[in-house]
Amino acid sequence: MRSQGRFRRTALAALSAGVLLAVAGCGEGGDRTAKGTTGTAEAKDVLLQPIASPGPGPFTASTARAADSPSPSGAPDDEPDSGTRTVHPVSGAVPGLYGGTRSVAACDVEKQTTLLTDDKKKASAFAEAAGIEAVQIPGYLKSLTPVVLRADAQVTNHGYSAGSATAFQAVLQAGTAVLVDSRGMPRVRCACGNPLGPPVVADGKVAHRGERWPGYDPARIVAVEPGVKAATSLIIVNTDDNSWIERAMGDSGGRDRDPDDPPPFEPDADLLFPSPGRPSEPPSPDSTPSDPAPSEPQAPTDPGPDESSDDFGDPPEEPWEYEEGVPEEVAPEPTQVFPAEPDGPDGPDAPAEPDAPMEADLGDVFAG
Numbered sequence: 001m002r003s004q005g006r007f008r009r010t011a012l013a014a015l016s017a018g019v020l021l022a023v024a025g026c027g028e029g030g031d032r033t034a035k036g037t038t039g040t041a042e043a044k045d046v047l048l049q050p051i052a053s054p055g056p057g058p059f060t061a062s063t064a065r066a067a068d069s070p071s072p073s074g075a076p077d078d079e080p081d082s083g084t085r086t087v088h089p090v091s092g093a094v095p096g097l098y099g100g101t102r103s104v105a106a107c108d109v110e111k112q113t114t115l116l117t118d119d120k121k122k123a124s125a126f127a128e129a130a131g132i133e134a135v136q137i138p139g140y141l142k143s144l145t146p147v148v149l150r151a152d153a154q155v156t157n158h159g160y161s162a163g164s165a166t167a168f169q170a171v172l173q174a175g176t177a178v179l180v181d182s183r184g185m186p187r188v189r190c191a192c193g194n195p196l197g198p199p200v201v202a203d204g205k206v207a208h209r210g211e212r213w214p215g216y217d218p219a220r221i222v223a224v225e226p227g228v229k230a231a232t233s234l235i236i237v238n239t240d241d242n243s244w245i246e247r248a249m250g251d252s253g254g255r256d257r258d259p260d261d262p263p264p265f266e267p268d269a270d271l272l273f274p275s276p277g278r279p280s281e282p283p284s285p286d287s288t289p290s291d292p293a294p295s296e297p298q299a300p301t302d303p304g305p306d307e308s309s310d311d312f313g314d315p316p317e318e319p320w321e322y323e324e325g326v327p328e329e330v331a332p333e334p335t336q337v338f339p340a341e342p343d344g345p346d347g348p349d350a351p352a353e354p355d356a357p358m359e360a361d362l363g364d365v366f367a368g
Contacts, residue, residue: 092184
């Protein structure tokens, strides 16, 4: 039976695997976002956007549920020089990536729909950036799910200017209300009605503009990637009591319920465990069992008529079932045992009992 701790390690290892893909995996050239994005030219200039800040060129007034806006703790230029910017890809399907209040929507979808469709120019610009037609806006917004971010996240944001959408890179503060699609991707920022797309993460030095909030860490930014398949619900964290909520896709909280199969880790588990900003010792490589040395053969003798010239110990046990993400175990080879010398020439021929097979030392395959 799998232990809770092993389950948690496996789940969190999948989350922290994004450390290996940081920057290099997301910094490819070219336009990788929705329509309206101007490519990678702006990727080295990233705007920090606190929870309630509408930012430049908001499409609409805020439709986010009222929340306290934290005071900025200083300008990005005041960051310690040791802070290394790292953007970690995380699947939008990961439980706990988003949060919310049970039975309460993070933003007013109906109001958002009205504000967008009442202005035809903004509706057209929004639709172009979102990759849909303007007439599809009501259905599109209704298909999205209102939640809040639980980690600072980089996105491609789109402001409204001169009748069109202008793309820019932004880091949204944890706690920001967003509408996400069925693959867990943020698609609309509720504080300004702006369409959102996947980020363009640049290599090299990046300039952060805007206000820095308490707890901001340039080494702990996520880039949400689409889940493998469309989901019918999201597992989010209840920000009121730190419990799990299952929220149906396209629902504003009216059908919230406890998940039948809750995640095997706590709701407050670190999404970026271990923190790359505070590196820990690298895990030791899995120990590979060595082949046991065969027993020393006795002096060769002619086997009797009913005696086999070779005798092997019992085959190794079947390998245990391992969890996804755990390296394959190497099963030990069976130990060869040779027949013992008969007791004497005058006695009846009888096989001597074989030496007991030596057990290979499997080591701790879950070390590290």
